[in-house]
Structures are given as structure tokens and as C-alpha cells.
Amino acid sequence: RGKRAFIAGVADDNGYGWAIAKALAAAGAEIIVGTWVPALNIFETSLRRGKFDGSRRLPNGSLMEISKVYPLDAVYDTPEDVPEDVKTNKRYAGCSNWTVKEVAESVKNDFGSIDILVHSLANGPEVTKSLLETSRRGYLAAISASSYSFVSLLQHFLPIMNPGGASISLTYIASERTIPGYGGGMSSAKAALESDTKVLAFEAGRKGQIRVNTISAGPLGSRAAKAIGFIEKMIDYSYSNAPLQKELLADEVGNTAAFLVSPLASAVTGSVVYVDNGLNTMGLAV
Numbered sequence: 434r435g436k437r438a439f440i441a442g443v444a445d446d447n448g449y450g451w452a453i454a455k456a457l458a459a460a461g462a463e464i465i466v467g468t469w470v471p472a473l474n475i476f477e478t479s480l481r482r483g484k485f486d487g488s489r490r491l492p493n494g495s496l497m498e499i500s501k502v503y504p505l506d507a508v509y510d511t512p513e514d515v516p517e518d519v520k521t522n523k524r525y526a527g528c529s530n531w532t533v534k535e536v537a538e539s540v541k542n543d544f545g546s547i548d549i550l551v552h553s554l555a556n557g558p559e560v561t562k563s564l565l566e567t568s569r570r571g572y573l574a575a576i577s578a579s580s581y582s583f584v585s586l587l588q589h590f591l592p593i594m595n596p597g598g599a600s601i602s603l604t605y606i607a608s609e610r611t612i613p614g615y616g617g618g619m620s621s622a623k624a625a626l627e628s629d630t631k632v633l634a635f636e637a638g639r640k641g642q643i644r645v646n647t648i649s650a651g652p653l654g655s656r657a658a659k660a661i662g663f664i665e666k667m668i669d670y671s672y673s674n675a676p677l678q679k680e681l682l683a684d685e686v687g688n689t690a691a692f693l694v695s696p697l698a699s700a701v702t703g704s705v706v707y708v709d710n711g712l713n714t715m716g717l718a719v
């Protein structure tokens with residue numbers, strides 16, 4: 434039987450989540466995705482109207498199929514957690530069962546089990562503010578959307594993950610080294626995500642024979658990255674200073690993710706794997 438992957442954080446064809454979906458589909462996995470509720474309508478409409486058909490094309494010529502798209506808001510674990518103003522917000526009102534617990538239940542009802550869990554989402558409402566200017570609310574929101582969301586997803590999906598399965602998330606070097614401009618507590622959120630990768634690798638390894646790794650990716654001009662405001666500068670910086678002076682393609686991150694969740698990486702867990710043209714190794718810009 435082929436493997437089944439649930440990919441949280443796909444809302445267009447530009448980001449790392451899409452590239453990971455494609456790499457997994459190319460390797461024969463069945464793809465199901467979780468899309469942020471406010472982005473769901475436009476994503477499904479675009480899919481249906483063929484707007485992504487060009488980028489759905491796989492190396493063998495076929496188009497990537499997405500078996501099902503689930504609405505998801507990974508900052509809420511259960512319906513009881515959802516505040517009234519969100520419940521009644523018109524972008525959420527027409528949708529149901531989008532908290533993490535409910536999505537895991539829906540996937541269980543529809544598919545029974547999964548083998549691969551991908552977390553490719555982040556959000557920091559104050560990302561453009563320096564840490565010194567960040568509010569408590571902004572900082573906690575960044576951690577909630579970007580770090581705890583992974584803990585919650587793994588917590589709720591682990592019971593339906595087949596032993597031998599794996600999960601992967603996306604992190605950024607701002608967790609370990611100062612990247613001015615990556616603010617709002619996003620650097621803190623990535624540090625938490627990387628530390629949690631180790632602890633969760635232990636816990637999920639022992640509990641369900643599930644591997645947990647994270648990819649520290651180089652800069653990509655995704656929708657989320659453009660919202661931060663300095664992504665072009667980071668891409669240029671990487672091009673000038675990395676050991677490999679070439680564009681970083683989302684597909685390169687996708688391919689590494691496919692490797693890490695495959696049996697080829699069966700002894701790799703708790704790791705931060707850099708997919709950044711080697712930029713992280715440099716101590717001096719030259």
C-alpha cells in the first residue's frame with residue numbers, strides 16, 4: 434500500500450508545503466492537506482479552476498492529485514477554544530470542524546490512518562516589530578501559531594499514524610543566530626520548534642515508532658515570507674554568501690522532506706537538517 438501524507442499549511446502553489454506535497458506525490462504518496470480557514474475558499478477555487486495545473490505537473494507527466502482539502506486553524510485545539518468573534522467571523526462561519534482535534538477526527542473517519550505528517554505553517558502578527566518592541570500578545574500568538582501548532586498536530590494525529598511513520602516541520606536559522614527583521618517572537622518560536630523536535634522525537638519514537646525532524650530552510654519568496662518584508666534582501670544575501678551560489682528552489686526542500694519521511698531516513702530522528710545552500714555554515718560574509 435502507498436503511504437498517505439497529511440500536509441498542514443498549503444494555501445497556494447508558492448510555499449514549501451506545496452513543494453513537499455509534490456515531492457511526496459512524485460514518490461507515490463497519497464496527499465491530503467489542511468488549509469488555513471481564511472485562505473480555504475480561494476485555494477479551493479483556484480485548484481478547481483485549474484490555476485495550479487501548471488505547478489501540479491509531476492516528473493512523470495501526471496498531475497498531483499489532492500484527495501481532500503480540510504479547513505484548519507492550528508491555533509485552536511478544540512471547538513471550546515474558539516472565541517465568539519472568530520466563530521461568527523464571516524471567513525469562518527461557513528466552515529466547520531477546523532480545530533486540530535476535529536481535523537484529526539475527520540481524517541480518521543475519511544481515511545483511517547496516515548503515515549506522514551507535515552507542518553508547514555507559521556504566523557507572527559508582529560513579525561515586522563523587533564523583539565524589544567513585541568507585545569506579550571504578539572509573542573504568544575507567534576508561539577501558538579508557529580510552535581505549539583506542531584505539538585498539537587502531533588498530539589492529535591499520533592494515534593492515527595502507522596508505526597514507522599514520520600513527521601517534518603520547517604524552521605529557520607533565526608532560531609540560533611540573530612536575523613534582524615525576523616521579529617515579533619518568530620525567532621523565539623523557531624527556537625521552541627527546534628527544541629520540541631528533539632523532545633517529541635523521543636516521545637513519539639517511544640510511543641508510536643514515529644520519527645520527528647525539522648528542516649532549516651533557506652529563504653524563499655513565499656506568501657508568508659513576503660509579508661515579513663525583507664525576503665528579497667535575504668535571497669540576495671544568500672546568493673552572494675552561501676557556499677552554493679544558486680537560487681534555492683522550493684523543490685529542493687520538498688525533496689529533502691520526502692527523503693526524511695521515507696524509509697531511506699529510518700534512523701534519522703530529532704534532527705535539524707539544513708537545506709539552505711550551506712549558508713548556515715558561514716561565519717563571515719565574503
Ligand code: NAI
Nearest residue numbers: 444448449469506507553554555603605652653655657658
Ligand atoms: P506559506 O505562506 O506557503 O505557508 C505558510 C502557511 O501557513 C500558509 O498557507 C498559511 O495559510 C498557513 N497558516 C498560517 N496560520 C495558520 C493557522 N493558524 N492554521 C493553519 N494554517 C496557517 O509560506 P512558507 O514560507 O512556505 O512557510 C512554510 C514554513 O516554512 C513556515 O514554517 C515558515 O516559517 C518556514 N520557513 C520559510 C522560509 C522562507 O523563506 N519562506 C525559510 C525557513 C522556514
